[in-house]
Amino acid sequence: MFDLIVKGGAVIDGSGTPAQIADVGIRGDAIDAIGSLGTDARRVIDARGRAVAPGFIDPHTHFDVQLLWDGQARPALEHGVTTVVPGNCSLSLAPLKVEHRERLIGMFQNIEELPPAAFTEAFEWTWERFAGYREALERRLSINVAPLVGHSVIRLWVMGDASQQRAATASEIAAMQDLLRECLDAGAVGLSTSFVDVDANMRPVPSRFAYRGELDALAKVLGERGRMLQVVPEFYATDLTIARIDQLAELSLAHGIPTTFSPLFDSRATPDNVPRTMARVEEQFARGARVWPQVQTRPIDISFSSEHPSLFFGRLPSWFRVMRLPRSERLAALEDAATRDKLVAEAGADGGRAALGFLRVRDGERAPAELVGRSLAEIADARGEDVARALINLSLENDLGVPFIAANMGHDAADRVGPLLAHPLVHVGASDGGAHIRSFSTYGDTSHLLGHFVRETHHLGLEQAVKKITADTAEIWGLAKRGRIQKGCAADVVVFDPQTIDRGVERAVFDMPGAGMRYVRDAIGVDTVVVNGAVAYERHDYTAAATGRVVG
Ligand SMILES: [Zn+2]
Secondary structure (H helix, E strand, C coil), X not given: CEEEEEEEEEECCCCCCCCEEEEEEEECCEEEEEECCCCCEEEEEECCCCEEEECEEECCEXXXXXXHHCCCCCCCHHHCEEEECCCCCCCCCCCCCHHHHXXXXXXXXXXXXXXXXHHHXXXXXXXXXXXXXXXXXXCCCCCEECCCEEHHHXXXXXXXXXXXXXXXXXXXXXXXXXXHHHHHHCCCCEEEEECCCECCCCCECHHHHCCHHHHHHHHHHHHHHCCEEEEECCCCCHHHHHHHHHHHHHHHHHHCCCEEECCCCCCCCCCCHHHHHHHHHHHHHHCCCCEEEEECCCCEEEEECCCCCCHHHHHCHHHHHHHCCCHHHHHHHHHCHHHHHHHHHXXXXXXXXXXXXXXXXXXXXXXXXXXXCCEHHHXXXXXXXXXXXXXXXXXXXXXXXXXXXXXXXXXCCHHHHHHHHHCCCCEECCCCECXXXXXXXXXXXXXXXXXXXXXXXXXXXXXHHHHHCCHHHHHXXXXXXXXXXXXXXXXXXXXXXXXXCEECCCEEEEEEHHHEXXXXXXXXXXXEEEECCEEEEECCEECCCCCCCEXX
16 A cells, blocks of 8 residues: 555656656655556545646755745745755855854845844744754754755854955865865755855955865865855856856866856846856866756846845945935935935936836835836826936835836846756756845746746747756755656655646735745646655645655
8 A cells, every 4th residue: 555646647757758647656755656556545646637747956045044934945835846955155054153143144134135034033043053953954844955055154163254354274274174074964965155245244255255275175075975066156247157167167077076056147238148158068068077057947027115225226336325224314315415316327317217217116015006017217207207216206205115126137038048948058946945035036936947938938848847857956966866756766746737837926925034025926737745755735735744854
């Protein structure tokens, strides 16, 4: 007798071969048989007319804190994601000394747009070392977690304040190597580092003070186990990205490790970025190096209001600075004539029409209903103001709470992004799940891949797309027995309807600690998600199953 039979679905096993109608028999936490299995089971799930695939693996997330209060990375799980990789971009919750917590929270706030309440109101911070973090994580997991350890926190632990001041000495590097080894022993699946990010005081994060020898020494430790190095390169500049690809390739070859960099975006502004980057990736793979570019499936949309700082203003430094002021100072600045003139001037000689006119008012708490859906350019014309002034005045008139959306800012041309996602050396990922929660929804990228790029535009076949987010990911990351529907593999299974799978519309919810807001997208067309043999999600409901684990 089986514990569970998923019956009569089109089984897509992750290998890329055509789907076959079959039953999948599960015993305990593993897949035990595939074929015609009858109904002798504690539970039978009818999957006729549905696809049955390995659970999806999301290799680039920042669910570090959320996992500690929901254990589900909600709503990633309902989209069919059964394994997530947190700890990306040089930041992880361990190892970290108590006295450095504030500093790490500031980095997460600034880089990943996670509010401080997410760190202070929803879980008890009981650990310093990686093993302690793992223990806290494992208390209640419904989803599998393959955690990275962050270079910035390793450096901070060993060097303290000096981690953001200078290069490391030989003995400090040796101490970092020991600490990394300890984290890998405790379950970390690799190391993440960043070449671009800044902390809450706009200082480069600790990992950026490392010279090449330090990263080489850490990659050497990764090489002892063949573990992953994840990197955020200078993605806004193609030449710098290519130089990083070369650096990663040398580390990969010298130490026998896989490396991955993210993000890689397509953009109309720099149309040669993807072709040049991919040409270098192909050259390095041909040499035997493994440098996997991570590409996200969704277009870049950024929502914001004047209530919080936003990455939208990254290219407008005065706006960026004003939006980072404490609320009362921000209000005063937006009302101050000289500051307003400066902001308007910075937005362009056209009063901000090109830089800001395409913004639209979106639905939200303090959005004037009659303006929702209208562009800022239209609104400014109706008001007889220039665009930048209209943005400021609308914000002031509505207590800073008018939400705007900058839609399709890049990575939105299907005829360019589709073939890129289908490229055999492109690693589908970079969802940033759980981060940037007030800027865009980081949930549903796999649903978008299967709905849009498979069903609607046909850039990928269904089996090919499933392979990319299951078996390929498991293989790239060395996650044993994950990502396949195969006897002996972990019973992580998703049952979905290829005719309807999709991501829902982006909507605001207030379910963060302290009733904080975030944007989410619901899953459409996903029936059942099984994690290590237990049904974790079924027809729009999460179950009480807590069978997730730390995997590697
Ligand atoms: Zn990230």
